[in-house]
Amino acid sequence: MAEGLLRNLAGNKFDVVSAGTKPKGLHPRSVEVMKEIGIDVSRQASKDLKQFLNQKFDYVITVCDRAKQQCPIFPGAEPIHWGFADPAEAPLDKELQTFRRVRDEILQRLRLFLLANEK
Template sequence: MKFSFGKRERDKDAKTILFVCVQNAGRSQMAEGFFRKYAPKGYEVISAGTVPTSQINPIAVEVMKEVEIDISKQKPKDLTEDMMRNATTIINMGCMDDKFCPALFIPKVIDWGIEDPKDKPIEKVREIRDEIEKRVLEIIDSHQDQNNKIPI
């Protein structure tokens, strides 16, 4: 049996991890890229924003290419009720905008509190990228340690 998840059909048994931030242009896109690369079988990943921009931060694309992950074809997406309802785990990347912070709209969200890479020099964006990779790997390791459960 399948259910609709955006424009793609997803396996109803797949667990979906949703990474959210305000603009869906940097942090959440990098997290989606890392999770897609490292995720165990049976997991889907998506990212979205409360006020998405028209394109991904080009410096985020560049620093991800440095670690051989291409996020250039990913697009910023609006956070929808269906995304929230269908997600197994929702991770907020951090709130720099109190008015549109995803944590205000989402119950049971994990907040990572990661700095926004917007308008930051490439060296800082690399640090942010590395922190996101570390956290994604931690969540995947926790999954493997807890009998196929990603902690919430």
């Protein structure tokens, strides 16, 4: 969700990629809650962060504690950690509202990030 949100908010200001420590593909609820706010992430692919080890970044933002602990060091990148609950671990009866809440929390953090990095 973070990749789709940042692409939508920042346009061409950043080259945005996302990856995981154990990529499993897009969760259908992620696609659904992003579509609710007019962002189509259905073509995004779940990628392993190992494929980016030799790439240079200005920022590396981790969004879950497991990723923060397992994320390798990217020299020259400013590490930023935002600890969000994994919405995929929510009980089925709370899944949709949890995905929406996490989407909105990520959106709020990204807006603050962009305000702080206006140039």
